[in-house]
Amino acid sequence: MTPTTQTALFIAVVGVAGIFVFMSFFYLIILALDKYLPYQEEKPEGEFIEEISEESEE
Amino acid sequence: MNSLLSIADNLATFWNFTGFANAEPGHIVMILVGLFFIYLAIKKEFEPLLLIPIGFGILIGNIPFNEAANMQIGIYEEGSVFNILYQGVVQGWYPPLIFLGIGAMTDFSSLIANPKLILIGAAAQFGIFAAYIIATMWGFAPNEAGAIGIIGGADGPTAIFLSSKLAPHLLGAIAISAYSYMALVPVIQPPFMRMLTTKNERVIKMKTPRVVSQTEKILFPIMGLLLTAFLVPSGLALLGMLFFGNLLKESGVTRRLAETARGPLIDTITILLGLTVGASTQATTFIRWESLKVFGIGALSFIVATVTGILFVKFMNIFLAKGKKINPLIGNSGVSAVPDSARISQHVGMEYDPSNYLLMHAMGPNVAGVIGSAVAAGILLGFLY
Numbered sequence: 001m002t003p004t005t006q007t008a009l010f011i012a013v014v015g016v017a018g019i020f021v022f023m024s025f026f027y028l029i030i031l032a033l034d035k036y037l038p039y040q041e042e043k044p045e046g047e048f049i050e051e052i053s054e055e056s057e058e
Numbered sequence: 059m060n061s062l063l064s065i066a067d068n069l070a071t072f073w074n075f076t077g078f079a080n081a082e083p084g085h086i087v088m089i090l091v092g093l094f095f096i097y098l099a100i101k102k103e104f105e106p107l108l109l110i111p112i113g114f115g116i117l118i119g120n121i122p123f124n125e126a127a128n129m130q131i132g133i134y135e136e137g138s139v140f141n142i143l144y145q146g147v148v149q150g151w152y153p154p155l156i157f158l159g160i161g162a163m164t165d166f167s168s169l170i171a172n173p174k175l176i177l178i179g180a181a182a183q184f185g186i187f188a189a190y191i192i193a194t195m196w197g198f199a200p201n202e203a204g205a206i207g208i209i210g211g212a213d214g215p216t217a218i219f220l221s222s223k224l225a226p227h228l229l230g231a232i233a234i235s236a237y238s239y240m241a242l243v244p245v246i247q248p249p250f251m252r253m254l255t256t257k258n259e260r261v262i263k264m265k266t267p268r269v270v271s272q273t274e275k276i277l278f279p280i281m282g283l284l285l286t287a288f289l290v291p292s293g294l295a296l297l298g299m300l301f302f303g304n305l306l307k308e309s310g311v312t313r314r315l316a317e318t319a320r321g322p323l324i325d326t327i328t329i330l331l332g333l334t335v336g337a338s339t340q341a342t343t344f345i346r347w348e349s350l351k352v353f354g355i356g357a358l359s360f361i362v363a364t365v366t367g368i369l370f371v372k373f374m375n376i377f378l379a380k381g382k383k384i385n386p387l388i389g390n391s392g393v394s395a396v397p398d399s400a401r402i403s404q405h406v407g408m409e410y411d412p413s414n415y416l417l418m419h420a421m422g423p424n425v426a427g428v429i430g431s432a433v434a435a436g437i438l439l440g441f442l443y
Contacts, residue, residue: 008194008203012187015437022289022433023180023426029281030173030274039271 075129080122084341092116092336098241105241105398108214111329112237115336125342133337144334147229150222152331153215154299159324160215160428161279161303162316164396168422170274171267174374175384175419179426181370182392183434185210185363190438193355201225204438206352209236210359211431213394218335219296220435224442230338231349235356237335243398244405246357247364247390251406254368255386259375260410262385264419272310279304282429286436292443293436297429360393367392367423388420394427 001009073079095113099106118140119133133140146152169176190207194200205221205228217236221229239246279301286297306316338344368389375383387407391399400420407416 004200005191005194008191008200011200011204011438011441012191014441015187015190015434016184018290018437019180019183019430019433020177022285023176023430025285025289026176026282026429027173029285030170030176030278033170033274033277033281034173034268037271037273037277039269039274 075124075127077122080124082122082341084345085120085122087345088116088120088339088341091339092120095336104244105237107328108237108332109241111332112234112336115333116339117336118333119337119340133334133340134343140334140337143330144338146327146330147218147233147334147338148222148226150219150295152327153219153222154295155327156215156324156331157296157299157432158303159319159321159327160396161300161305162307162319163324164300164304164307164425164428165421166278166304166425167270167275168267168418169425170270170278172419172422175388175422176426176429177374178367178370178384178389178392178423179394179428179430180392182363182367182389182423182427183211183430184366185359185361185393186431186434186438188362189355189359192358193351196351196355198351199225201442202228204442205232206355207359208232208431208435208438209239209352209356210363211394211427211434213428213431214240215331216296216394216431216435218331220438223439227343228348228352230335230340230344231352232356233335234339235353238353239356239360240395240398243393243395244402246360247399247402248406250361250364251368251387251390251402254365254372257410259372259386260407261414262383263411263414264385264416265382267418272308275308276305279308286433290433290436290440292440293432296432296435300428300432363393364390385414385416385419388416388423391420391422391424392427392430394424394431396424396428397421399427400424 092113095109095116098104099109099113123129123131125132130138132138133144135141186207189210190203193203193206198206201224205225208217208220209232214233214237218229218233221232283298283301286293303319306312306319368386371384371386371389378384385407388403391403393399400417403420404415404417407414
């Protein structure tokens, strides 16, 4: 195996590993986003007004 | 008598300037290639937005003319209109602008909803590095091999960006090869998808993705930009613009900018890019043994990318519980031919179960592939520039 091929193999291994590391970070970021900022269904405006009026009655 | 001779001289001079006098077999071959691209675009509807400008550019670039006359019409003649427009390719201005438009039209919801799909986009990039090693073994210099390998990402702008930096003399061959294989996704991928999957795997139904909040969609490009800046700064030119475009789309307050980026801007750049890349395939510089080798390695890298994407899904399925398994037919979408390869997943999946809609699931690895190939380009640039 020539030194050029050896270097190419090294870069390829580092490259593939690098992409997986990068994507794994992304994966973790998305999991964190889902955990700390989960989707919440927006309440219709009517419901919101009802809640406010209930609070004011109390 | 003298005036007759003078007329004959003038006619001879005129003849020397015509295409008939300057045409060589290479010009004819390339003109036929250009016509074939236009045929594929119009008749077969393979990537018409790209193949029409490229095909027409090939015709323009291969009009035979007297190069010694310095008429300033060739793309390689300094100061000619085409040469000025070509600077956007050579200097790498166009690809980041294309990525801005892609970002403004991409919805990352499918990826955010099922983040493990992002790993498929990583696995498919193996094709790039396999081709890089093969190109090195075939005698290409390391920088040339890196530029050739990126064809496996199936991402035209990334291929142009990287080859303009690493191997400008191979830019025409690499760009044409990358765009050709992108256009041929419907022909190249399905046989490998069928070959590598069982009938049971092809009918796996995946769970409907969860709803993604607007906050997640806004934070995703910001986090992506920061991650790129810290991990692969050499990929910032492409990924930075991709995430910027996506933030314009998702922020909800820059609708006009997002519409410009995904509309008039990307269209203008696509025209300029396609036309000049096509014109850069001038027969005298393009028809070489090297170009054929680039095409061969490019095809191989694209196939390896498709295969590794599918095999990686099968590997993931070993660890996933029943009911959470992934349909391996979306593995081909790990390459960044958006949305063509995702459409192929859907199309092939429906052949075996017409009620199985894979498109929304396939879009996840597909957009991950865009990120993955840009990261791969950044890594190669970091090592080989």
